[in-house]
Amino acid sequence: MHVEQISVFLENKSGRLSEVTGILAETGVNIRALALADTSDFGVLRLIVDEKEKAVAALKDNGFTVGKTQVVAVEVEDKPGGLHRILEILKSNDLNVEYMYAYVKHTAQNAIMIFRFDNIAAAIQTLQAQGVTVIDGQRLYAI
Amino acid sequence: MIYDMEFETMPREALEAIQLRRLQTTVERVYANVPFYREQFQKAGVSPADIRTLADLKHLPFTTKQDLRDNYPFGMFASPMDHVVRIHASSGTTGKPTVVGYTARDIQTWAQLMARALMAGGATRGDIIHNAYGYGLFTGGLGVHYGAELLGASVIPVSGGNTRRQVMIMKDFGPTIITATPSYSLHLMEVAEEMGITGKDLKFKYGIFGAEPWSETMRAEIERKLNITAVDIYGLSEVMGPGVAIECKEAKRGLHIFEDHFIPEIIDPRTLDPLPFGQVGELVFTTITKEAFPVIRYRTRDICSLNPEPCICGRTHLRMSRVTGRSDDMLIIRGVNVFPSQIESVLMDTEGVTPHYQLVVDREGPLDVLTVRVEVSEKMFSDEVKKLQAIEKTISKNIKELLGVSATVKLVEPKGIARSEGKAVRVVDNRKL
Numbered sequence: 317m318h319v320e321q322i323s324v325f326l327e328n329k330s331g332r333l334s335e336v337t338g339i340l341a342e343t344g345v346n347i348r349a350l351a352l353a354d355t356s357d358f359g360v361l362r363l364i365v366d367e368k369e370k371a372v373a374a375l376k377d378n379g380f381t382v383g384k385t386q387v388v389a390v391e392v393e394d395k396p397g398g399l400h401r402i403l404e405i406l407k408s409n410d411l412n413v414e415y416m417y418a419y420v421k422h423t424a425q426n427a428i429m430i431f432r433f434d435n436i437a438a439a440i441q442t443l444q445a446q447g448v449t450v451i452d453g454q455r456l457y458a459i
Numbered sequence: 460m461i462y463d464m465e466f467e468t469m470p471r472e473a474l475e476a477i478q479l480r481r482l483q484t485t486v487e488r489v490y491a492n493v494p495f496y497r498e499q500f501q502k503a504g505v506s507p508a509d510i511r512t513l514a515d516l517k518h519l520p521f522t523t524k525q526d527l528r529d530n531y532p533f534g535m536f537a538s539p540m541d542h543v544v545r546i547h548a549s550s551g552t553t554g555k556p557t558v559v560g561y562t563a564r565d566i567q568t569w570a571q572l573m574a575r576a577l578m579a580g581g582a583t584r585g586d587i588i589h590n591a592y593g594y595g596l597f598t599g600g601l602g603v604h605y606g607a608e609l610l611g612a613s614v615i616p617v618s619g620g621n622t623r624r625q626v627m628i629m630k631d632f633g634p635t636i637i638t639a640t641p642s643y644s645l646h647l648m649e650v651a652e653e654m655g656i657t658g659k660d661l662k663f664k665y666g667i668f669g670a671e672p673w674s675e676t677m678r679a680e681i682e683r684k685l686n687i688t689a690v691d692i693y694g695l696s697e698v699m700g701p702g703v704a705i706e707c708k709e710a711k712r713g714l715h716i717f718e719d720h721f722i723p724e725i726i727d728p729r730t731l732d733p734l735p736f737g738q739v740g741e742l743v744f745t746t747i748t749k750e751a752f753p754v755i756r757y758r759t760r761d762i763c764s765l766n767p768e769p770c771i772c773g774r775t776h777l778r779m780s781r782v783t784g785r786s787d788d789m790l791i792i793r794g795v796n797v798f799p800s801q802i803e804s805v806l807m808d809t810e811g812v813t814p815h816y817q818l819v820v821d822r823e824g825p826l827d828v829l830t831v832r833v834e835v836s837e838k839m840f841s842d843e844v845k846k847l848q849a850i851e852k853t854i855s856k857n858i859k860e861l862l863g864v865s866a867t868v869k870l871v872e873p874k875g876i877a878r879s880e881g882k883a884v885r886v887v888d889n890r891k892l
């Protein structure tokens with residue numbers, strides 16, 4: 317039920333992010349979600365793309381350090397308290413969120429958030445048991 | 460097991476008495492037989508009669524690689540050519556090689572010391588030794604060979620190269636000991652694995668590795684892949700060849716120097732002053748039994764420290780730490796001598812970190828500031844910023860602990876470090892001194 321995310325190491329110098337987006341555009345890879353976490357000297361770019369292997373190969377060819385991580389895509393009700401409800405479930409079950417960010421597209425009524433957990437299997441199980449919709453990779457790209 | 464119980468476990472007092480007697484004899488011989496040494500001693504105002512205690516060694520002048528080059532090829536020999544039975548040479552990266560000679564007794568001494576070394580590393584009579592050190596002008600192959608024969612082991616003089624054939628021999632002959640450079644042993648296992656053979660299919664128990672710098676991380680990898688205990692051996696042709704110092708398999712913590720034949724010193728490469736035990740500096744050797752090619756206070760350029768603590772194996776000889784690099788590359792940061800190779804070994808010993816790095820030294824006001832730029836490898840990369848920051852902190856802490864200098868560690872992209880003709884530029888010194 318998980319989604320595979322790619323992450324890219326970037327030095328904090330101008331133009332690096334657009335270099336990544338440029339490489340992916342040339343390769344014909346579509347970026348579905350993107351989040352950049354940075355410090356004063358480096359950043360980690362996290363991406364969900366439609367063609368992961370192509371993206372990884374192209375970035376590596378261009379000398380970037382690339383990693384792959386399993387993350388979870390979760391439907392969040394698009395109304396006040398929607399995200400809060402999910403975070404409460406996670407908190408009361410001691411499930412630690414390393415980070416999260418929004419997915420670009422929506423389903424019919426709901427927003428989609430990407431979560432990175434320590435313990436991905438337990439997180440998926442808990443969320444599903446509480447009636448939260450977890451979206452797998454195939455369906456996510458089709459949205 | 461200990462090959463030469465009497466000399467290897469000799470009480471320090473008796474050992475030092477022998478050292479003094481042998482040193483005095485050597486100094487007299489070089490003064491009488493080698494014009495270079497006679498001139499150097501005279502310039503320094505010392506004569507052989509001035510060596511009354513071991514501490515007097517420090518009055519003698521140093522000998523450098525350049526001195527050996529200046530006396531190319533046989534000018535440093537202390538025996539007439541009709542007593543020299545063997546000649547070796549070390550490859551010079553620039554210009555002429557360094558040429559060394561051995562009398563029949565030198566060859567015998569060398570074999571004895573190599574037999575001691577092999578036994579300290581786990582070999583004994585009845586073992587089959589796969590000797591993958593190169594045979595030829597390089598001292599590695601023949602040095603191990605003579606020691607192995609004297610020990611009564613069966614030596615396979617396989618030398619370097621033709622790796623697939625070596626793997627076949629390893630599998631079919633069942634050698635129990637391997638002697639090779641650490642990097643070649645890993646290459647051998649890579650090829651073996653391609654041929655469907657793992658460490659468990661081989662009979663190796665011990666390995667004796669040297670002739671290039673390596674790390675504890677590399678030792679762990681070799682021990683795992685070959686399914687053996689691995690020890691470090693040290694030597695250089697100017698002093699003798701392999702078998703100057705050896706790690707015992709019992710402690711695997713530093714290499715015992717065969718002090719009944721070589722007197723080691725550690726000096727500050729900047730001031731040339733001798734340094735106390737435990738301090739890192741340049742290793743200097745005086746040979747005290749060599750006939751054809753004795754050296755007096757030879758500056759090896761190798762960086763290490765000396766440890767006088769007693770060892771669990773019972774040997775009384777001092778231990779030198781792993782060689783971490785060359786003195787030529789020394790930087791002085793806030794008054795502390797720093798060798799890039801020391802930083803490299805910190806990186807190599809940090810889990811997942813590849814030693815692609817660059818040291819940048821700046822001066823901010825009156826202070827030197829050291830920045831260590833480390834390329835991010837896939838192995839150490841994480842999607843979590845805090846893990847990457849933790850790696851930076853760990854490296855910085857290890858540098859502080861081992862070298863005593865504060866450094867800012869910055870992760871950079873692969874190929875983020877400037878290369879000059881394919882080689883990484885290791886040091887950028889921005890200080891205007």
Ligand SMILES: [Zn+2]
Nearest residue numbers: 707710770772
């Ligand atoms: Zn020992």
